[in-house]
Amino acid sequence: MSKTTLTRRGVLRSGAVAGAGVALPTIFTASSAAAYTNEPTGSTVTLGFNVPQTGPYADEGADELRAYQLAVEHLNGEGDGGMMNTFSSKELQGNGILGKKVEFVTGDTQTKSDAARASAKSMIEKDGAVMITGGSSSGVAIAVQGLCQEAGVIFMAGLTHSNDTTGKDKKANGFRHFFNAYMSGAALAPVLAARYGADRKAYHLTADYTWGWTQEESIASATEALGWETVEKVRTPLAATDFSSYIAPVLNSGADVLILNHYGGNMVNSLTNAVQFGLREKEVNGKNFEIVVPLYSRLMAKGAGANVKGILGSTNWHWSLQDDASKAFVKSFGTKYGFPPSQAAHTVYCQTLLYADACQRAGTFNPCGVGQALEGFEFDGLGNGPTLYRADDHQCFKDVLVVQGKENPTSEFDLLEVVEVTPAAQVTYDPDHPMFAGGQLGTCNPGA
Amino acid sequence: MLGIDKKDRNLLVVVAVLALAAPFILNPFPAGSELAQFNAGYPDLMQRFVIFGIFAIGFNILFGLTGYLSFGHAAFLGVGSYSAVWMFKLLSMNVLPAIILSVIVAGLFSLLIGFVSLRRSGIYFSILTLAFAQMSFNLAYSVLTPITNGETGLQLTLNDPRVLGSSATADGSIPVTNLFGLEMRSTYEMEVGAWLFQFNAGYYLCAFIMLAAFYLAMRIFRSPFGMMLRAIKTNQTRLNYTGLNSRPYTLAAFVISGMYAGLAGGLMASMDPLAGAERMQWTASGEVVLMTILGGAGTMLGPVLGAGFIKYFENIFSKINDSVLHGWFAFLPDGMENALVTIVHPFVGKGWHLTLGLLFMAVVIFLPGGLIEGGQRIAKMFKKKKGSSSDDDSEHSPKQAPHVAE
Numbered sequence: 098m099s100k101t102t103l104t105r106r107g108v109l110r111s112g113a114v115a116g117a118g119v120a121l122p123t124i125f126t127a128s129s130a131a132a133y134t135n136e137p138t139g140s141t142v143t144l145g146f147n148v149p150q151t152g153p154y155a156d157e158g159a160d161e162l163r164a165y166q167l168a169v170e171h172l173n174g175e176g177d178g179g180m181m182n183t184f185s186s187k188e189l190q191g192n193g194i195l196g197k198k199v200e201f202v203t204g205d206t207q208t209k210s211d212a213a214r215a216s217a218k219s220m221i222e223k224d225g226a227v228m229i230t231g232g233s234s235s236g237v238a239i240a241v242q243g244l245c246q247e248a249g250v251i252f253m254a255g256l257t258h259s260n261d262t263t264g265k266d267k268k269a270n271g272f273r274h275f276f277n278a279y280m281s282g283a284a285l286a287p288v289l290a291a292r293y294g295a296d297r298k299a300y301h302l303t304a305d306y307t308w309g310w311t312q313e314e315s316i317a318s319a320t321e322a323l324g325w326e327t328v329e330k331v332r333t334p335l336a337a338t339d340f341s342s343y344i345a346p347v348l349n350s351g352a353d354v355l356i357l358n359h360y361g362g363n364m365v366n367s368l369t370n371a372v373q374f375g376l377r378e379k380e381v382n383g384k385n386f387e388i389v390v391p392l393y394s395r396l397m398a399k400g401a402g403a404n405v406k407g408i409l410g411s412t413n414w415h416w417s418l419q420d421d422a423s424k425a426f427v428k429s430f431g432t433k434y435g436f437p438p439s440q441a442a443h444t445v446y447c448q449t450l451l452y453a454d455a456c457q458r459a460g461t462f463n464p465c466g467v468g469q470a471l472e473g474f475e476f477d478g479l480g481n482g483p484t485l486y487r488a489d490d491h492q493c494f495k496d497v498l499v500v501q502g503k504e505n506p507t508s509e510f511d512l513l514e515v516v517e518v519t520p521a522a523q524v525t526y527d528p529d530h531p532m533f534a535g536g537q538l539g540t541c542n543p544g545a
Numbered sequence: 546m547l548g549i550d551k552k553d554r555n556l557l558v559v560v561a562v563l564a565l566a567a568p569f570i571l572n573p574f575p576a577g578s579e580l581a582q583f584n585a586g587y588p589d590l591m592q593r594f595v596i597f598g599i600f601a602i603g604f605n606i607l608f609g610l611t612g613y614l615s616f617g618h619a620a621f622l623g624v625g626s627y628s629a630v631w632m633f634k635l636l637s638m639n640v641l642p643a644i645i646l647s648v649i650v651a652g653l654f655s656l657l658i659g660f661v662s663l664r665r666s667g668i669y670f671s672i673l674t675l676a677f678a679q680m681s682f683n684l685a686y687s688v689l690t691p692i693t694n695g696e697t698g699l700q701l702t703l704n705d706p707r708v709l710g711s712s713a714t715a716d717g718s719i720p721v722t723n724l725f726g727l728e729m730r731s732t733y734e735m736e737v738g739a740w741l742f743q744f745n746a747g748y749y750l751c752a753f754i755m756l757a758a759f760y761l762a763m764r765i766f767r768s769p770f771g772m773m774l775r776a777i778k779t780n781q782t783r784l785n786y787t788g789l790n791s792r793p794y795t796l797a798a799f800v801i802s803g804m805y806a807g808l809a810g811g812l813m814a815s816m817d818p819l820a821g822a823e824r825m826q827w828t829a830s831g832e833v834v835l836m837t838i839l840g841g842a843g844t845m846l847g848p849v850l851g852a853g854f855i856k857y858f859e860n861i862f863s864k865i866n867d868s869v870l871h872g873w874f875a876f877l878p879d880g881m882e883n884a885l886v887t888i889v890h891p892f893v894g895k896g897w898h899l900t901l902g903l904l905f906m907a908v909v910i911f912l913p914g915g916l917i918e919g920g921q922r923i924a925k926m927f928k929k930k931k932g933s934s935s936d937d938d939s940e941h942s943p944k945q946a947p948h949v950a951e
Contacts, residue, residue, distance in 0.1 A: 203894070205894075205897070210823060218587075223590075236696035236697045335686065539719070
């Protein structure tokens with residue numbers, strides 16, 4: 098039991114102890130001689146691969162990790178070299194980066210901003226990683242990008258499709274190879290108009306969070322520009338697994354196209370529900386009812402099974418592409434793991450190579466030097482045709498694939514077929530486009 | 546001194562020494578060695594240890610003393626984080642106003658939720674708090690996006706107004722959090738032979754606040770108020786029959802523990818200025834329950850220990866991948882190496898949940914009093930050898946909440 102007896106001496110004594118305690122940390126102030134955060138001084142350089150290993154995007158994360166390991170092998174001169182042989186820049190020698198052997202650490206983002214940042218921080222503070230890459234959702238990518246800016250390391254974004262990553266949340270230390278929602282809309286809309294006609298009424302079901310909204314906005318504005326009418330935009334909670342109650346009103350709305358702004362498990366469920374309701378056999382306004390899934394991935398197509406047949410969408414890259422680079426990548430990935438890579442695997446492999454090449458060309462690992470080498474960099478031979486890393490927002494501009502679910506798949510991986518390759522020029526936008534406005538890159542931060 | 550008895554003072558001193566020497570204690574292996582993988586002495590994780598320690602200490606005031614199991618405490622942590630980040634955006638990058646505001650806001654929020662939820666007890670109370678927390682999470686995730694920035698999480702930008710202080714530093718980057726100029730991220734590195742120790746300003750701020758929080762919790766445990774809370778846990782009906790209204794007491798305990806959660810949230814944002822909605826999800830609320838039970842509910846030190854264990858698994862075990870395993874077992878012949886890697890593989894890397902789950906089951910089955918009980922049993926074994934078996938816990942008869950001082 099406590100008794101509160103305040104004596105003059107007791108108060109003084111407590112005060113002195115507390116005071117000494119508060120004063121103690123000021124003894125330790127920052128002092129560091131390195132030119133930038135985690136300057137590699139030994140014979141190796143450490144990269145941090147931060148992907149979801151548990152949670153809803155664990156499949157994508159696992160595939161990304163495979164591609165990272167492959168990229169590291171190729172950089173260190175093991176394996177068949179993959180896309181290093183087709184890459185237009187020939188700086189990489191297969192002896193690591195700048196002569197330093199590439200090592201890596203991995204972490205689990207759990208598709209949560211907090212966990213992702215904790216994992217990235219431990220890579221930076223404990224393992225001395227000089228670059229962080231990964232992410233399978235835009236929220237996580239944006240959170241980690243902000244952290245890397247603060248800590249003074251380069252962030253090479255993985256799978257992130259939201260406009261914000263290189264829009265209002267862009268950062269000088271962050272770079273994105275993957276395409277974005279605007280590009281999906283710009284690539285998809287002409288194909289939709291050509292297929293389904295210019296006089297259509299669209300109904301949007303949208304996952305209720307940042308990515309869903311930017312995607313809905315992008316697709317709606319792209320299709321409306323071609324004469325389509327947007328009947329209704331309905332937000333669905335992210336945790337929803339049964340979309341029946343959202344599908345039923347679609348039938349009575351007078352719409353003849355359903356656009357599913359869903360990703361991952363959400364999309365698998367909503368598409369399955371829509372097909373089970375017989376939407377695709379319906380005729381509305383004298384036209385066949387159509388379903389569109391703006392962002393496709395092979396892993397999602399696999400989840401949705403036969404329901405994806407004939408459904409249009411867009412993707413960053415697909416393994417059935419027949420250019421030399423894609424073939425080389427599919428071959429070395431297939432040899433090592435026994436199945437073709439997903440678009441997530443492709444984009445992170447490219448990001449690793451692009452980072453290594455930029456270091457090589459800059460002659461340093463300093464984030465500012467690397468950033469400069471990447472800004473405005475034009476390259477080819479990584480599977481997407483000629484590509485530009487735009488300096489204004491650190492976004493890659495390249496061709497976008499419009500795909501559809503294959504009618505007669507020949508294997509469990511052969512689920513999508515490329516309908517059209519939309520040229521980069523058609524998906525390019527101004528850096529101050531209203532959908533991307535509001536952010537600033539800031540200046541590059543080398544940390545230390 | 547400090548109004549606590551000798552035993553408690555010793556405990557406080559032990560905790561203080563552990564907290565202050567953590568950079569040494571948590572880095573037992575030389576940097577660069579294979580075992581360095583298990584080192585936890587880097588700023589971010591050390592900060593998390595003490596911040597979640599504060600969270601668990603606060604939760605324990607409610608759960609350990611009154612027995613009310615709240616499944617929504619993460620909401621207060623999240624609210625605290627959001628308040629702190631808004632303070633950074635609008636007022637200044639000094640952490641003090643941010644932390645103060647986060648405690649106040651979390652206190653008010655818990656008053657509101659507690660007032661409603663505490664009309665019921667037992668499982669109904671748990672469900673109510675869970676519902677409120679999930680509601681907060683969903684609001685933060687989508688509806689309240691203008692305030693919370695939704696899925697992306699609330700971050701600082703270069704356009705923040707920041708009344709006291711500048712929107713951007715001279716070289717065009719976002720200013721960093723500080724305490725009157727002392728940057729939270731500044732770290733002093735000390736190399737001793739092969740060892741590398743990191744002393745981080747932010748960590749020490751957290752550690753001092755944790756000690757203060759620990760001390761305050763200790764006073765609450767020992768106070769008449771704490772005794773009343775324990776009475777509620779033991780037999781609330783009987784308490785009511787004696788003519789006492791227990792509601793004000795439970796509500797006070799609820800608000801106090803909500804403020805602790807807010808403090809933890811504010812500190813998290815101060816160390817790393819970001820507030821995400823996931824911080825409020827039910828899994829986060831469940832985590833603090835696990836921490837408290839794993840360490841030992843109703844004990845002083847238990848929740849802190851539990852918090853440390855869970856964060857250690859989350860951050861250290863999840864980073865052990867196959868290539869690290871191959872590195873460890875490389876000295877063995879190939880076949881054995883691969884076999885061992887295959888056996889260990891499911892328990893590390895993405896399997897860290899599994900290991901933690903097994904540990905949790907083992908603790909609940911064999912040590913119902915948590916890790917603290919394990920410590921007590923070991924201590925008792927040594928005592929018996931010395932021949933003094935008398936129970937010095939007579940003060941707390943007629944027992945039987947686990948003793949609070951260990």
